[in-house]
Amino acid sequence: xxxxxxxxxxxxPYARSADQDRAEPAYHKVVVVGGGPVGLAMALxxxxxxxxxxxLDDNEGVGEGSRAICFSKRCLEICDRLGAAGPMMGKxxxxxxxxxxxxxxxxxxxxLSPEGGHAFPAFINLQQPYFEKYLxxxxxxxxxxxxxxxxxxxNRVTQVTPDATGxxxxxxxxxxxxxxxxxxxxxxxxxxxxxxGMLGLNFDGRVFEDNFLIADVRMQASFPTERWFWFEPxxxxxxxxxLHKQPDDVWRIDFxxxxxxxxxxxxxxxxxxxxxxxxxxxxxxxxxVWTSIYTFQCRRMDRFRHGRxxxxxDSAHQVSPFGARGANSGLQDVDNLGWxxxxxxxxxxxxxxxxxxxxxxxHGADENILNSSRATDFITPKSKVSxxxxxxxxGLAATLPFARTIVNSGRLxxxxxxxGSTLNGPDHAAMPPRSRPGSACPDAPTPEGxxxxxxxxxxxxxxxxxxxxxxxxAQGQILPRLALTATPELTARYLGQAKxxxxxxxxxxxxxxxxxxxxxxxxxxxxxxxxxKE
Amino acid sequence: xxxxxxxxSRPDDSYARLIALHDGLSEDESHALNARLILILMNQxxxxxxxxxxxxxxxxxx
Ligand SMILES: Cc1cc2nc3c(=O)[nH]c(=O)nc-3n(C[C@H](O)[C@H](O)[C@H](O)COP(=O)(O)OP(=O)(O)OC[C@H]3O[C@@H](n4cnc5c(N)ncnc54)[C@H](O)[C@@H]3O)c2cc1C
Numbered sequence: 209x210x211x212x213x214x215x216x217x218x219x220x221p222y223a224r225s226a227d228q229d230r231a232e233p234a235y236h237k238v239v240v241v242g243g244g245p246v247g248l249a250m251a252l253x254x255x256x257x258x259x260x261x262x263x264l265d266d267n268e269g270v271g272e273g274s275r276a277i278c279f280s281k282r283c284l285e286i287c288d289r290l291g292a293a294g295p296m297m298g299k300x301x302x303x304x305x306x307x308x309x310x311x312x313x314x315x316x317x318x319x320l321s322p323e324g325g326h327a328f329p330a331f332i333n334l335q336q337p338y339f340e341k342y343l344x345x346x347x348x349x350x351x352x353x354x355x356x357x358x359x360x361x362x363n364r365v366t367q368v369t370p371d372a373t374g375x376x377x378x379x380x381x382x383x384x385x386x387x388x389x390x391x392x393x394x395x396x397x398x399x400x401x402x403x404x405g406m407l408g409l410n411f412d413g414r415v416f417e418d419n420f421l422i423a424d425v426r427m428q429a430s431f432p433t434e435r436w437f438w439f440e441p442x443x444x445x446x447x448x449x450x451l452h453k454q455p456d457d458v459w460r461i462d463f464x465x466x467x468x469x470x471x472x473x474x475x476x477x478x479x480x481x482x483x484x485x486x487x488x489x490x491x492x493x494x495x496x497v498w499t500s501i502y503t504f505q506c507r508r509m510d511r512f513r514h515g516r517x518x519x520x521x522d523s524a525h526q527v528s529p530f531g532a533r534g535a536n537s538g539l540q541d542v543d544n545l546g547w548x549x550x551x552x553x554x555x556x557x558x559x560x561x562x563x564x565x566x567x568x569x570x571h572g573a574d575e576n577i578l579n580s581s582r583a584t585d586f587i588t589p590k591s592k593v594s595x596x597x598x599x600x601x602x603g604l605a606a607t608l609p610f611a612r613t614i615v616n617s618g619r620l621x622x623x624x625x626x627x628g629s630t631l632n633g634p635d636h637a638a639m640p641p642r643s644r645p646g647s648a649c650p651d652a653p654t655p656e657g658x659x660x661x662x663x664x665x666x667x668x669x670x671x672x673x674x675x676x677x678x679x680x681x682a683q684g685q686i687l688p689r690l691a692l693t694a695t696p697e698l699t700a701r702y703l704g705q706a707k708x709x710x711x712x713x714x715x716x717x718x719x720x721x722x723x724x725x726x727x728x729x730x731x732x733x734x735x736x737x738x739x740x741k742e
Numbered sequence: 743x744x745x746x747x748x749x750x751s752r753p754d755d756s757y758a759r760l761i762a763l764h765d766g767l768s769e770d771e772s773h774a775l776n777a778r779l780i781l782i783l784m785n786q787x788x789x790x791x792x793x794x795x796x797x798x799x800x801x802x803x804x
Contacts, residue, residue, distance in 0.1 A: 596773055600777035600781055608782075614781070
């Protein structure tokens with residue numbers, strides 16, 4: 209991947225900190241390394257829970273270039289919990305329809321538009337720099353309200369020495385080096401993770417032998433707001449091609465170039481324009497906003513937790529972009545880790561709770577790697593036989609609907625369900641599978657607003673047409689109740705065939721356990737389990 | 743469950759049809775046709791567990 213030389217937004221310019229003048233390393237409770245989307249969201253999640261957090265980033269803001277453009281419903285729900293979704297929705301482009309072409313034929317179209325009764329759409333398109341800026345704006349707003357978040361730009365971590373109670377960091381700045389001591393370290397330093405390298409940890413997986421040219425162009429065009437994907441396009445600009453709208457009249461164009469290419473020659477603007485012209489036709493005028501050539505890989509670390517050092521986002525796992533599972537899964541890491549780290553630090557949960565971050569998010573990463581590898585294998589068949597079958601599928605798909613279900617130009621990111629997690633408690637057979645223990649709560653309208661907005665920052669006991677006390681004290685905490693009466697949406701999403709329901713919901717809005725009626729010992733036990741006490 | 747007991751209504755006719763299908767085709771065309779045929783039959787079978795058994799069986803050298 210190419211390094212960013214210029215900044216799209218300067219967000220956290222370097223400023224000398226008093227820590228740099230101390231003789232002894234200054235002490236911090238949590239240090240997050242990396243201020244990309246994952247590091248920013250991590251700081252926000254912890255800060256909003258009152259956990260003091262320091263973010264170190266070697267840059268001073270967001271680099272030029274879009275990279276991620278598709279942000280999923282689940283990602284937006286998480287950002288909403290963090291107070292950042294409003295501007296994302298304001299700026300982002302909502303889309304639901306995708307079309308898949310082979311040569312000059314439309315094979316099929318899909319509509320992601322989910323059922324009604326959700327606060328957020330299936331996807332918005334938004335340039336990654338905006339996504340990061342809005343997260344940073346939310347940090348500024350949280351800081352103004354007293355959240356203990358500190359950002360330090362121009363701070364490059366050069367050395368890390370972990371031990372049983374935390375880690376010591378060496379940091380380089382333009383004023384010279386200094387060091388810090390922290391109880392917990394969250395490494396959000398991206399796919400090339402220098403921290404992972406410093407700790408000598410592996411990052412194994414597959415490299416896909418193909419190059420993709422990404423060109424973001426600005427144009428006034430009448431193409432609809434849809435995802436268009438071509439296999440073997442008739443305009444011959446690549447082995448596959450993608451066209452997708454972003455805000456500010458910018459369109460993402462993506463061409464599959466093959467393995468043996470001359471990168472430098474391919475990045476010549478004249479050559480890029482020839483490819484884009486062939487696709488758009490001779491009469492469309494446009495500006496090249498950003499171009500880059502990528503090779504893609506699917507890989508992850510063996511474990512995301514190494515004692516007091518936790519890896520999140522691209523530093524822990526990397527996928528190809530087909531499926532939009534990079535940043536979207538990084539935000540799910542944050543969602544999973546934030547409450548657990550806060551609970552362990554506050555002594556409300558045992559250290560073992562953090563092992564469930566590892567097992568649940570490794571499960572999520574494996575799901576993403578599987579989906580993303582399959583899509584990449586379909587787009588870039590890796591042998592003669594796989595190309596033979598791929599082409600047979602495309603040939604049949606023009607006329608036979610069954611073959612369209614096999615065509616894979618990316619299975620788009622859906623929330624991960626933590627099936628089999630050690631934190632999960634009892635399930636109830638009459639209730640819908642979609643809200644089984646481990647799954648992210650489906651949103652639903654309620655008379656007082658969206659369901660997800662009514663869940664508390666900690667655990668919530670959601671009751672539907674059920675008797676239960678207004679709150680329960682268990683595990684040294686108060687478990688507040690949200691009492692609702694059935695609506696068609698709540699029945700479809702939570703009750704199923706059951707007459708009533710009690711849901712124990714985690715702070716990351718995943719279901720921990722569910723019952724038909726309230727049983728205090730059972731709820732107390734499931735609560736203990738969800739806190740990693742079993 | 744994968745059926746391994748005889749199940750073809752007209753074994754000789756079906757087999758002759760399969761061979762005749764490839765008459766006059768180049769090797770590449772034959773491979774492409776076989777791929778389409780496998781996909782069509784896969785859809786007819788549908789059940790992933792049965793397909794897995796069939797693929798396992800096909801992998802074994804006889
Ligand atoms: C072409 C392309 C398209 C994509 N499309 C999508 C999409 O549509 N949807 C999606 O969800 N994802 C997409 N992705 C993936 C997405 O861009 C990444 O998953 C996301 O940026 C990961 O965020 P991160 O915060 O983990 O890492 P990064 O964004 O890489 O941030 C890491 C940060 O750490 C800092 N850092 C590194 N080393 C140090 C150090 N030693 N000291 C201090 N700071 C350091 C860096 O400066 C950087 O700010 C796409 C990626 C590509 C390449």
